[in-house]
Amino acid sequence: xxxxxxxxxxxxxxxxxxxxxxxxxxxxxxxxxxxxxxxxxxxxxxxxxxxxxxxxxxxxxxxxxxxxxxxxxxxxxxxxxxxxxxxxxxxxxxxxxxxxxxxxxxxxxxxxxxxxxxxxxxxxxxxxxxxxxxxxxxxxxxxxxxxxxxxxxxxxxxxxxxxxxxxxxxxxxxxxxxxxxxxxxxxxxxxxxxxxxxxxxxxxxxxxxxxxxxxxxxxxxxxxxxxxxxxxxxxxxxxxxxxxxxxxxxxxxxxxxxxxxxxxxxxxxxxxxxxxxxxxxxxxxxxxxxxxxxxxxxxxxxxxxxxxxxxxxxxxxxxxxxxxxxxxxxxxxxxxxxxxxxxxxxxxxxxxxxxxxxxxxxxxxxx
Numbered sequence: 001x002x003x004x005x006x007x008x009x010x011x012x013x014x015x016x017x018x019x020x021x022x023x024x025x026x027x028x029x030x031x032x033x034x035x036x037x038x039x040x041x042x043x044x045x046x047x048x049x050x051x052x053x054x055x056x057x058x059x060x061x062x063x064x065x066x067x068x069x070x071x072x073x074x075x076x077x078x079x080x081x082x083x084x085x086x087x088x089x090x091x092x093x094x095x096x097x098x099x100x101x102x103x104x105x106x107x108x109x110x111x112x113x114x115x116x117x118x119x120x121x122x123x124x125x126x127x128x129x130x131x132x133x134x135x136x137x138x139x140x141x142x143x144x145x146x147x148x149x150x151x152x153x154x155x156x157x158x159x160x161x162x163x164x165x166x167x168x169x170x171x172x173x174x175x176x177x178x179x180x181x182x183x184x185x186x187x188x189x190x191x192x193x194x195x196x197x198x199x200x201x202x203x204x205x206x207x208x209x210x211x212x213x214x215x216x217x218x219x220x221x222x223x224x225x226x227x228x229x230x231x232x233x234x235x236x237x238x239x240x241x242x243x244x245x246x247x248x249x250x251x252x253x254x255x256x257x258x259x260x261x262x263x264x265x266x267x268x269x270x271x272x273x274x275x276x277x278x279x280x281x282x283x284x285x286x287x288x289x290x291x292x293x294x295x296x297x298x299x300x301x302x303x304x305x306x307x308x309x310x311x312x313x314x315x316x317x318x319x320x321x322x323x324x325x326x327x328x329x330x331x332x333x334x335x336x337x338x339x340x341x342x343x344x345x346x347x348x349x350x351x352x353x354x355x356x357x358x359x360x361x362x363x364x365x366x367x
Contacts, residue, residue: 001030001031001032001327002326002327004033004322005059005069006035007082008037008038011079012283016310018075022315022319024051027322028054030326035056036065037062038061062085066087069090070089071093071329073093073094073318073322074095075095076301083104083108086111088112092108093321094115095118096120099245099358102355102359109345114345116343117342119131119243120341121321122243122338122341129338130317130321130342135178135179136313137310138302140183142237142302143161143193143235149264150263155262157263161192161235169193170235171232171234172194172196172235173198173229173230173237174195176241177197177208177239178239182208189216195217226251227255230255230259233259235265236251237268238266238268238269238276244352245354246358249275249276249277251276253291261292262293263295265294266297267279271300278296283299
């Protein structure tokens, strides 16, 4: 059985934690030792005393967690000081998004640890079970956030997305009809906005047309039609995902320049590099900037804003695989094709095709 360590997240305004009380109990009941860094769960509403009550051991700092543990469970990609604490042979189980961070991929390879990315674990039907709950949350928040920044005091045009009787509602354009796009659309429709979804899959568009009962306009492809419709948008949501790869740039700087002044862009795909040319990663403490009078929101850990919900949704998804990894180590991935797709780095080598493409070549621990 394994020693599983859960450090406190240190990314800007990241209040999630990698495991709930129920998750700790599951691992402890299976014979594992679970170490939690002091106050790691406070931001998600779980105290050290509560963790201890279900069998966790509380350690004073991240250095202790990394030193004592065979397996590290996190939420976000390790920051430089955390990379420095990883050891050869350790398992790291977290969101990584390495295709958009080739330097981090190279640095992680040099540690000799095996790094499993939540976002690339993929079932035979193509589903991404560990990414889906955060995509659901990020999609719903994207519309809420966009609606907020459309308010004039926040820098926006002063548009109420739902309008009122006698005044037209706002226009929301969503690029990508997957989990993020679908959830963004749910909230936008609920607010009363007019919603258009672009996607490259006719089957997906048929599905969306069916589930939304004609309440959304669905458009196949992106180029010409998007360029035509974008100047009408009050809120543009980027929701493009190619699992494990850098997001393609769909919206150019020139297209952004033709949008209304005070319109808002929320690019949820920013953690994979973003699908909008003018987007760059921002933080919860400094979430927005303007380009050509258009408000850009590029926070790369959107669900961190609602940690009570996010932590519980995340652990619901990750624990099945966490139990396998704690019990069998890397062998669990060898025996599970879905989990194997999550392995991005193993013993000094980058092994995921999308990450290799971003880096340019395999990287060994001694290189």
